[in-house]
Amino acid sequence: IKRIGLLTSGGDAPGMNAAIRAVVLAAHHYHIDVIGFVHGYNGLVIDEYIAQSKRLNLTDVNSIIHQGGTILKSARCPLMMEKSGLHQASDTLVEQSIDALIVIGGDGSFTGLLALQALWQGQVIGVPGTIDNDLANTDFTIGFSTAVNTGIEAIDKIRDTADAFERVFIVELMGRHSGHITFNVGIACAAEQVLSFENFSQDDEEAKLQQLAEEIQQAQQSRHGSYIIVMAENLWSGGATKLVEQLKALAGIECTACVLGHIQRGGSPVAKDRILATKMGVCAVQAIVGGETGIMIAEQQGVMSHVPLEAAITQGKHVSSQLVDAQQSILALTAQTQC
Numbered sequence: 001i002k003r004i005g006l007l008t009s010g011g012d013a014p015g016m017n018a019a020i021r022a023v024v025l026a027a028h029h030y031h032i033d034v035i036g037f038v039h040g041y042n043g044l045v046i047d048e049y050i051a052q053s054k055r056l057n058l059t060d061v062n063s064i065i066h067q068g069g070t071i072l073k074s075a076r077c078p079l080m081m082e083k084s085g086l087h088q089a090s091d092t093l094v095e096q097s098i099d100a101l102i103v104i105g106g107d108g109s110f111t112g113l114l115a116l117q118a119l120w121q122g123q124v125i126g127v128p129g130t131i132d133n134d135l136a137n138t139d140f141t142i143g144f145s146t147a148v149n150t151g152i153e154a155i156d157k158i159r160d161t162a163d164a165f166e167r168v169f170i171v172e173l174m175g176r177h178s179g180h181i182t183f184n185v186g187i188a189c190a191a192e193q194v195l196s197f198e199n200f201s202q203d204d205e206e207a208k209l210q211q212l213a214e215e216i217q218q219a220q221q222s223r224h225g226s227y228i229i230v231m232a233e234n235l236w237s238g239g240a241t242k243l244v245e246q247l248k249a250l251a252g253i254e255c256t257a258c259v260l261g262h263i264q265r266g267g268s269p270v271a272k273d274r275i276l277a278t279k280m281g282v283c284a285v286q287a288i289v290g291g292e293t294g295i296m297i298a299e300q301q302g303v304m305s306h307v308p309l310e311a312a313i314t315q316g317k318h319v320s321s322q323l324v325d326a327q328q329s330i331l332a333l334t335a336q337t338q339c
């Protein structure tokens with residue numbers, strides 16, 4: 001193995017830079033060059049970006065472990081869903097004499113990687129980098145812990161102002177179609193309600209609206225203070241803003257919506273993400289040296305392992321039922337004790 005290609009793809013995640021650094025340092029140890037492709041898969045298929053690909057030196061990864069975003073830039077790449085795009089990507093890898101490709105990204109990025117594997121002879125390795133934590137067979141994905149901490153910091157601040165005004169807030173959190181961020185942030189912020197895919201089906205919106213209105217009114221009658229509902233994005237039709245309108249129309253309840261949005265994707269990675277990204281980056285290079293292909297690097301119960309790429313993207317990862325149960329028990333207790 002002489003040359004590894006490396007790119008970051010899809011929604012960026014804090015810790016991607018730490019993973020890039022680890023790949024470059026580990027590859028250097030094995031006397032392997034790393035070629036960085038920019039703007040996700042676009043770096044393999046669009047001439048303007050192909051021209052920007054370059055060998056990553058040790059100096060390129062100096063002082064990046066603490067930076068959010070990705071020095072290689074990221075993007076979604078619709079061209080990778082077309083045959084012509086896949087062929088172009090394969091041609092670029094052949095032209096640049098790449099022996100193995102590492103892609104740091106989420107499920108969409110790994111779907112592209114699997115499709116590329118069918119055309120191109122080199123080794124392909126996925127490193128799970130997404131704030132959503134929605135890839136199966138790995139305890140955590142790079143960026144998730146930072147996103148949770150960012151959500152917590154933001155909601156702690158919202159709690160201060162909500163307490164001061166005794167207001168109801170509905171805070172919408174990212175996660176695409178999974179509730180990992182919402183559940184973890186909700187529990188850590190002692191949110192009065194957690195609305196996520198795991199504890200509510202979209203078909204029951206009307207009933208849920210009624211139930212929510214009653215629970216908020218009960219809480220307002222029995223105690224003073226704030227009331228925070230955390231809600232997963234893509235759960236409620238029309239999102240937090242719509243739910244605010246509906247509660248007002250149904251029961252005259254005044255709420256304030258706050259959509260945290262891309263704030264959750266930025267910021268310096270927390271220790272957990274820096275360490276996870278470093279372990280995964282090193283493991284990816286070692287897997288290449290060991291002749292592996294078609295795998296995602298994973299951490300399972302704290303141990304680095306390899307998972308078939310297909311299993312990572314097709315199985316889906318649900319929020320643990322213990323977490324859902326814990327939140328429900330706490331909610332029931334707080335309602336009883338009015339605290």
Ligand code: F6P
Pocket residue numbers: 011106130131132174175176177233265
């Ligand atoms: O996958 C990461 C993520 O931040 C999701 O949580 C969110 O749904 C999506 O990306 C947003 O994508 P974009 O930045 O393209 O709007």
